Amino acid sequence: MGMSLSRLTEKTNIWPWLLLAPLGIYMLVFFVVPLADVAIMSVTDPRVSLANYQKVLTGALYQRVFINTFLTAAFVTLCCLAVGYPLAYLMAHSKPRTAMLILLLVTMSFWTSFLVRTYSWMVLLGNNGPLIAFLQMMGIEQLPQLLFTRFSSTLAMVHILAPYMIMNIFSVMKKIDPALIRSAESLGAKGWSLFRHVYLPLTAPGIANGSVLVFVICLGFYVTPVLLGSPREQMIAGLIGHQIDEFLAFGLGSAMAMVLLFVTLIILTIYHRRFGLDKLWG
Amino acid sequence: MTGIKTFLMPDRRRFLKTAGAVVTASLAAPYIVRAQEKILYINTWGGPWEIAAKTHLIDPFTKETGIQVKTVSPVSFAKLAQQVKTGTYEFDVTTLGGGELVRANQAGIIEQLKAPYEGGLFENGVASHAFATVLAWRTDKYKEEPKTWADFWNVEKFPGSRSLQRYASRVIPIALLADGVAVKDLYPLDVDRAFKSLNKIKKHVRVWWTAGAQSTQILRDGEVDMIGIWHGRYFEAEKAGAPVGMTWNQGEIERAYWVVAKKTPNLENAKKFVEFATSAKPLAGFSKAADYGALNPASNEFVSADDAKRMPTSPANYKLTFEQDMANFGIDPAELAERFEEWVAS
Structure with missing residues (x-):
């Protein structure tokens, strides 16, 4: 594939660029220009200064929300890994029919609108929901409040993002040559040792890919924490929306967005140095 | 070519x-x-609000003037500002609350208007209808009815979870009333005292609601036991058959104003619409259908005694309530909101 593409490029230099042009123009008009506008707004609204950045980087509220955003994203990533890894393993190593069934369930959840999934959690975890009813039936006196807590917003985010993790790890596990495992066994590796020294390193690219995707997507989550959490759990995207919607603070909102973008780019750069971004989509 | x-x-x-x-x-x-095309674009809240506006304001307006109207929702204050900045207009006419109106007029993003009826103009917005933030509760939870915001704050006498709107300029006056401030001494607001009062209720506030539909849902589903809620949203929960009760006492009234986006190409038609929408009969029909109180006094003759019971502006209810005083607020609402956001997030 790489070969033929390069041969094509040698022959007619202009064609690949022409083919790219519509996308290029589209990206320029609908991505680069608006993004530049946001960058400009962050230093010019309401007046030309760095005051917005000063506020975002030093204000107690913004610091708290930024830190909370990154901690939440990290925690959600860990949870997705804990849930996703065993499930991916099950999919990769069970009979085709079972694997298909699990895959179907995971993709079905993946293709469902996340607003729908968010509201489903509201129904499930609510005071009149099945979970509380079950606890009542079990005779538990002090019923916990599940909804509008860190628990409910984290649970829903893990549910929404887990498919990214599962797909990534699954695709890597599927490609592992069984001969490698057999030869490791023939050399005496068993159980934990086999997993730790052979299987885990082989699946590491999948873990890395899945984790970066989940982490980065989670950084920008908006609706789920707003609807299922409390203001204490709010994430930066929610705060940006709130600033713009209610206070018309376009400059401040832009500055927050730029800081979020910058930090995300740093994370992706580190990832690129270590694993290569080109591998991110398999 | x-x-x-x-x-x-x-x-x-x-x-x-x-x-x-x-x-x-x-x-x-x-x-x-x-x-x-010169179609007039009106920004609406969607849902039942839009249905009421269409039936009583928009369709009769088109019938009378021949001007075609389309709607855009939801209401977005941010978009109003952005439209003027970019010169791209998605809507020509929208409604704003008092606090937003003051800010919009300061920012110069709305057109100058004339009062279509006496006393109807404030900061270039035409007063249309009013809504109240009222105290409501679950009747399956409380035998005795809470009467005041002080009762809302009293978690010993009325144990259970609470909910308030995450909206500083509406919550602060309520917190002061709960702390024993009399209505006549409310404005300008004593903000420090309000936050001290809020500290007392904070851990019992399970949801700081942000959308009207959300407030109805959590009351109807019993996610919270007591709530500060817009009266129209309360009646929705009541209509749905939920065991709920409310009081007009200490209800906090706010006015909604029609405004015209600055420099819209549809200026003349937009002004015509605002005048029509705030005239006696259309406004009375709209207010009744959308559970508001009409602010044009001439509308009263089109409101039956039965419907008036559900309106915060009807004489019997109005005397129990108080009005937000945006002209004498005591603090810049944006500054207050920022302090409140910091408080609520910590």
């Missing part, structure tokens, strides 16, 4: 150029069409 002949037998470059122009034109089409 490229002739048809050359378009049919194009050289490649010209073809791409033409194709590019077609793509650009089709992308820009909504705006071009918009500029030609």
Whole structure:
């Protein structure tokens, strides 16, 4: 594939660029220009200064929300890994029919609108929901409040993002040559040792890919924490929306967005140095 | 203009150029069409609000004037500002609350208007209808009815979870009333005292609601036991058959104003609509249908005694309530909101 593409490029230099042009123009008009506008707004609204950045980087509220955003994203990533890894393993190593069934369930959840999934959690975890009813039936006196807590917003985010993790790890596990495992066994590796020294390193690219995707997507989550959490759990995207919607603070909102973008780019750069971004989509 | 002949037998470059122009034109089409047709675009809250507006304001307006109207929702204050900045208008007319109106007028993003009825103009907004933030509760939870915001704060006498709107300028006056401040001494607001009062209720507030539909849902589903809620949203929960009760006592009234987006190409029609929407009969019909109180006094003769019971502006209810005083607020609402956001997030 790489070969033929390069041969094509040698022959007619202009064609690949022409083919790219519509996308290029589209990206320029609908991505680069608006993004530049946001960058400009962050230093010019309401007046030309760095005051917005000063506020975002030093204000107690913004610091708290930024830190909370990154901690939440990290925690959600860990949870997705804990849930996703065993499930991916099950999919990769069970009979085709079972694997298909699990895959179907995971993709079905993946293709469902996340607003729908968010509201489903509201129904499930609510005071009149099945979970509380079950606890009542079990005779538990002090019923916990599940909804509008860190628990409910984290649970829903893990549910929404887990498919990214599962797909990534699954695709890597599927490609592992069984001969490698057999030869490791023939050399005496068993159980934990086999997993730790052979299987885990082989699946590491999948873990890395899945984790970066989940982490980065989670950084920008908006609706789920707003609807299922409390203001204490709010994430930066929610705060940006709130600033713009209610206070018309376009400059401040832009500055927050730029800081979020910058930090995300740093994370992706580190990832690129270590694993290569080109591998991110398999 | 490229002739048809050359378009049919194009050289490649010209073809791409033409194709590019077609793509650009089709992308820009909504705006071009918009500029030609002179359709009036009205920003609405969607849902039942829009249905009420369509039946009582928009359709009769079109019938009377022949001006076509389309709606855009939801109401977005941010978009109003952005429209003036970019010169791209998605809507010509919208409604604003008092606090927003003051800010919008300061920012110069709304047109100057004239009062269509006596006392109807404030900061270039035409007073249309009023809503109240009222105290409501679950009747399956409390035998005795809470009466005041002090009762809302009293978690010993009325144990259970609470909910308030995450909206500083509405919550602060309520917190002061709960702390024992009399209505006549409320404005200008004693903000420090309000936050001290809020500290006492904070851990019992399970939800700081942000959308009207959400407030109805959590009351109807019993997610919270007591709530500060817009009266129209309360009646929705009541209509749905939920065991709920409310009081007009210490209800916090706010006015909604029609405004016209600054420099809209549809200025004349927009002004006509605002005048029509705040005239006696259409406004009475709309207020009744959307559970508001009409602010044009002439509307009262079109409201039956039964309907008046559900309106915060009817004489019997109005005397129990108080009005937000945006002119004498005591603090810049934006500054207050920032302090409140910091408080609520910590």
